[in-house]
Amino acid sequence: MKITTNKAVTILMFIMLIPFVFISACAFFYIKNITTNTFFETMTRVTENTAQSCIEQQSDEIKLVLKSLSENLDDHNITEFTSNERTELHKIIPSIINSTIFFKGALISSVDGHYKLYPQSIKINNFQPNKKQWQPYLGMKSETFFSNPYIPVVGSDIDENSNMLITASTNVFDAQSEIKGSIVLKLDLKKMSxxxxxxxxxxxxxxxxxxxxxxxxxxxxxxxxxxxxxxxxxxxxxxxxxxxxxxxxxxxxxxxxxxxxxxxxxxxxxxxxxYNHAIYSSYTLLFAVIATCIVLYLIIFLLHRIYFKQLLSMLYMNVNGVEICDERATFENISSSIIQKQKKLEFAENLSMIDELTKLGTRRKFNTDIQELIENETCFYLAMIDLDNFKFINDNFGHQTGDSVLKYVSQSGVRVISNAGQLYRFGGEEITVLFTIHNFKEVYKLLDKWRSGIFEKKWREENITVSFSCGITKWNSGETSDQILEKADKLLYKAKRAGKNCIISSGYWS
Ligand SMILES: Nc1nc2c(ncn2[C@@H]2O[C@H](COP(=O)(O)OP(=O)(O)OP(=O)(O)O)[C@@H](O)[C@H]2O)c(=O)[nH]1
Missing domain, CATH: 3.30.450.20 (PAS domain)
Structure with a gap:
């Protein structure tokens, strides 16, 4: 797939968008949860508190009034009160009705059916309060009975605005726990509300x-x-x-x-x-934050796009040395450019490390390898080889023949020395060998096998004789590459002076 800069940036931005979307979704559900819980908790608490002050506290006070009244009354008081005799009750009942917000009337009745209303109302014939459903249950002591809403008998209700009323009532008992009458208080629900x-x-x-x-x-x-x-x-x-x-x-x-x-x-x-308004209004802030984030995100997206294109363009320029044009701005193009450059680099590196004619290592490669051996303190032998009378060969058989001889000698050396050492074209018709084996006899044997092989070879050209001279030396710890090369060169010179076609060493036979 061809990936353009635009595509790459878009894909990158979409990937960056995933955590953003995830966080937004989590925040959305978290806020929804919190708001819903807060709503239900608040309303439950409000209902509880309002009900407490409205029902619980007021009904407790009503019960208290009825309880204290019933505890302080006996059948004598009731009889006196209902028969219109002036008693303390004539003061107490109006005082209770007029000084509290809960009541708007009272009915005191005895078990034999006598009763008195406050405020005073027209007497109704055959009205028997002890037969009414709103009267307390027989036998209930110290209990307050709240009636259901009911329509009172005409004339017994002093409320002009409503046909219905609710009463709170209690029984009056004597010392022997015998029921003697009842107190019924009409509740003023409007004032209570x-x-x-x-x-x-x-x-x-x-x-x-x-x-x-x-x-x-x-x-x-x-x-x-x-x-x-x-x-x-x-x-x-x-x-x-x-x-x-x-x-x-x-x-x-x-x-x-x-x-x-x-x-x-x-x-x-x-x-x-x-409820919906309460829930959704809490999202307003969240949506504002998300909208701001999206705007910022888009700005970042555009800036990234520009920056990314510049980056890619710079990369392309660095790789290819030319400006990028839009249609070439793909990762694939840059990648193939880098691969091509890499191949060229490898090729150039090979050229600098392998001699084209002899296929031996170059002098550069020799310098690198010998330096590495010295730095690693690896013991090695150095052989320096120089073809004998090569000028004569060139002059008499031609430069091409000279090249072929040089090539053959090199390849023959590679075959004979094999893994025991590495061969390099040191310069002109000079070859060096670095032996990493530590047995001098073996080193000498290989070199001599190579030398005799060359010397004994029958060449196509008549009267041509090819041989080489060689100096072998061993690296001693602390020696530089120049020092060991100088030692080898001296031994090679000795070999030339000794009549050529021979190998001279510093004497490592013992
Ligand atoms: N054909 C060919 N000749 C080369 C090459 N490199 C160097 N030569 C020749 O090798 C010759 C080396 O000659 P000299 O340094 O005088 O040494 P020599 O003739 O081998 O004599 P001694 O070293 O004393 O045996 C020169 O003629 C160079 O031109 C090459 O790559 N190809």
Whole structure:
């Protein structure tokens, strides 16, 4: 596949985009989770707190009033009060009704059916308070009974705005725990609901209290009290102490808190729309951050593209020495250029290391190898060979024959010496051999085999005699390459002086 700079940068940028997308997705789900949890935790807490101040605290105070009243009354007091005699109760009852926000009327009755209302109302014939469903149960002692909303008998209700009312009542017992009468207090639900007017419900929610029959009995809006009902499903779903559920009909999330005595349920209602708004508004910041990141990312992308192209162009220029044109700006082109350059380099290196005519190592190669042996302190022998009377051969048989002789002598040396040493064309008709074997006799034997082979060879040209002279020396630790070369050269000179076609060494036979 042909990879252009554009493609490469785009692929790179897409790879860089993966962690960004991953982090964004994680942040999205994390925020969603946190916001949802916060919403449900907050609304559960708000419902609990509001219900506590609205139902729990107020009903506790109502129970306390009824308890203290019932404990301080006996059948004598009730009889006196219901028969219109002036007693302490005539002061206590109005004082309770007028000084608390909970009550708007009272009914004190005896077991024999006598009763008295406060405020005073028209007496109804055959009205028997002890037969009413809102009366306390017989036998209940020190217990407060909260009635269901009911429509009172005409004339016994002092509330002009509502037809329904709720009472809190308790029985009065004598010292022998015998029931003697009852105290029934009419609750002023509108005043009891005033506490809700100062409550701010988060997420645009609203709060109401309903009885098990569904009648709304407390609400910030007084018009809703005892005139509206909550859906029956809400009451049915409120099975635990507290919880929440979704009401598909009203498209609302309902949080509830239930109570036993009074058997009332507090509801906080948040519309689906408000919930969605709360959840999605928290994404606004996230989307803003993501949008900013994308813009920054695109800028970086463009800058990278330019920078990457320049980098590639510079690379191409360095490799090829020419400016890159757009269609050649591919990794493939640069890669093939580098491969070609590498091949050329290898070829040039070979040229500088291998002699073209003799295929022996060059003098450069010799210098490198001998230096390496010296640096590594590797013991070695150096043989310096010079063809005898080579000028004569050149002059009498021609330069080409001279070349062939030189070539043959070199190749013959490679064959004979084989792995025992490395041969180099030192210059002109001079050859050097570096022996890495440490047995001098072996070194000498090989060189002499080579020398005699050359000398005994029958050449195509008549009367041609080829031989070489050789000087062998051993490297001693600490010697430089020049020093050992000088030693070898002297021995070679000796061999020439000794009549040529011979090998002279420094005497390593022992
Ligand atoms: N054909 C050919 N001749 C070369 C080459 N390199 C050097 N020569 C010749 O080798 C000859 C060396 O001659 P001299 O240095 O006088 O030595 P010689 O004739 O071998 O005499 P001695 O060394 O004393 O035996 C010169 O004529 C060079 O031109 C080469 O590559 N090819």
């Amino acid at each position: 005033r506490i809700l007017q100062s409550k701010i419900i988060p997420y645009g929610g609203h709060f109401k209290v309903a009885t098990r029959s569904g009648n709304v009995i407390m609400h910030a809006n007084a018009n809703e009290i005892l005139s509206t009902k909550v859906p029956a499903l809400w009451v049915k779903n409120s099975t635990e102490l507290y919880g929440n559920f979704y009401d598909a009909e009203t498209k609302s999330i309902i949080f509830y808190r239930t109570y036993n005595n009074p058997d009332w349920i507090a509801f906080t209602i948040v519309s689906q729309e408000s």
